[in-house]
Structures are given as structure tokens and as C-alpha cells.
Amino acid sequence: MLDSFHKGIVVFRHSNRLKNKNEIPYRNLQIASKQQDIIMSISNKQLQTLLNQLLSSDKIKDYCPNGLQVEGKTEINKIVTGVTASEALIDAAIDVQADAILVHHGYFWKGENQTITGLKKNRIGKLIKHDINLFAYHLPIDVHPELGNNAQLASLLGITNIEAIDQVSPLGVLMRGEFEQALTATQLTASITSTLHRAPLVSDARKQAIKTVAWCTGGGQGYIDTAAELGIDAFITGEASEQTIHSSREHGIDFFAAGHHATERYGVKAVGEYLQQNHGLDVEFIDIPNPV
Numbered sequence: 001m002l003d004s005f006h007k008g009i010v011v012f013r014h015s016n017r018l019k020n021k022n023e024i025p026y027r028n029l030q031i032a033s034k035q036q037d038i039i040m041s042i043s044n045k046q047l048q049t050l051l052n053q054l055l056s057s058d059k060i061k062d063y064c065p066n067g068l069q070v071e072g073k074t075e076i077n078k079i080v081t082g083v084t085a086s087e088a089l090i091d092a093a094i095d096v097q098a099d100a101i102l103v104h105h106g107y108f109w110k111g112e113n114q115t116i117t118g119l120k121k122n123r124i125g126k127l128i129k130h131d132i133n134l135f136a137y138h139l140p141i142d143v144h145p146e147l148g149n150n151a152q153l154a155s156l157l158g159i160t161n162i163e164a165i166d167q168v169s170p171l172g173v174l175m176r177g178e179f180e181q182a183l184t185a186t187q188l189t190a191s192i193t194s195t196l197h198r199a200p201l202v203s204d205a206r207k208q209a210i211k212t213v214a215w216c217t218g219g220g221q222g223y224i225d226t227a228a229e230l231g232i233d234a235f236i237t238g239e240a241s242e243q244t245i246h247s248s249r250e251h252g253i254d255f256f257a258a259g260h261h262a263t264e265r266y267g268v269k270a271v272g273e274y275l276q277q278n279h280g281l282d283v284e285f286i287d288i289p290n291p292v
């Protein structure tokens, strides 16, 4: 059933009529695939509430504010999703006349320079000039059990019997699972290359078939020791450090650095597809390639 108010600014496909604009009728955010054919709009505050609920962002301690980071126009008709709120992504969003951008890597990281100068002035200046809302969710987009970066990567690589490794918090940052059929390091390299369109950096330390695997998308190389201590055959993440290779060789765990960007495309993309399918919003994922 369609409900609308405020001159059609906000249209919800829910049967419960809204009493006021702060009341959000999203009681059951189930991940069903109800394809919407009517394009809806939503207010920026309502989109924030919807995303906060979907991603349980208030329960996750993070290094940046999650939610609406830069406020733009109230009415959102078009959303662009992308990995990082770079200037190139903002330019692309301006080109397609987006009212909001949703990213995994936003701004205002703990420890960074707090001034809005240089690169940050250019980015935020463009957002404000074009009245575009910037929504960013960092760890909540990594760990969501279905839409998150880790869950999406597991599904792309065919990893089964998935569980979170509970030594690391928030739960879901470091995951473990297995391949239905054991793979050689060469076979796993080929699988990662064809799936993510980027060849991984590989440390093939064990010279044995890989059955069990741990992974953390993005810059998760520091977790290789935890994975090794659990006796897992291989560890996949986005980036590598010099010391990661020594950990791989000395602990005897195969290691694959599959790209920070390449491993983190799929969470924010899945969240956008969820918004499109379940809330009828117009969402477009724009990939700005990054070799790291």
C-alpha cells in the first residue's frame, strides 16, 4: 500500500500511515527480495534512520561517525553508492544528479587532521555546493551478516560453513569458513582474480591444498596471526604489509591480499540494492577503480 505525505516528498510502501515525519514505519527490516517497480523518494533523516536500523550502527564502536556525515537537501530521489567518498565519486554523483551518496569510507576519521582544508575542502565544498547528502557507514557495512563486505566476499568466493571469529570485535570483522572442495593456492588465486577482476598478491607458504579459510575485507592484514593461531589454512584480506609475508611463512598460513578496494566494493553495493528492492529507491553503484 502506498502512503504519501508532504507534497509527495516521502512515499512509503507500508500500510501503517505516518503520524509525523519523525516516525519511521520500518519495524521489520527483513532482507526479502520484493522487487519494487515504483521509484520512491525519502527524506534524508528518514534514510538515515532506515540505514541505522538496517546496519545496527548504534551498537558498533567505530573510528568515524556512522550515518549522515554531510547534510544536503531534505528530499532524496537518487542515491549513488560507492566505496570511498573521493572527489571522483562526488563528481560522478553530480553528473547523475544524485541527491545522496552512500559510502563505506567517509570522512572525519579518529586521529586525522580536524580542519576542512585541502583535499577535504574540495570534497566537502562540492557536496555543499550541490546540496548532496553524504552517508557513510564503516564497520557496520563490513560486518552485516548478509549485506556486509565480509558476507558478500564469502558468497562471491563460494565459502561455506561461515562463522565469526570471536576474538575480534565487533563480531563479524574476522570470519572463518571453508571451501566445499579443497583448492590449491593457484586455483584460489585464479578464483579471486576472475571474481574481483584483480590479481591478488599471494604468499603460498604451505604448499598444500586449502580447505579452511579466514578473511577480513579491506586493511585486515593484522589479523593473519589470529587466523594462523586457529590453524586455518589460508587468510584473505585486502592489503599486505611487509611483516604480513613473514607471518605467512613462519606460521605456515597461505596469504592473499586481494585489494582493499576490490574486496570492499560489494557491501555498499548490496546495501544499495537492498534499498532499491525493498524501498523502491533509485540507487546506482558507481565504481571508481583503485589498484590498492
Ligand SMILES: [Zn+2]
Pocket: 104, 105, 217, 218, 219, 260, 264
Ligand atoms: Zn576499508
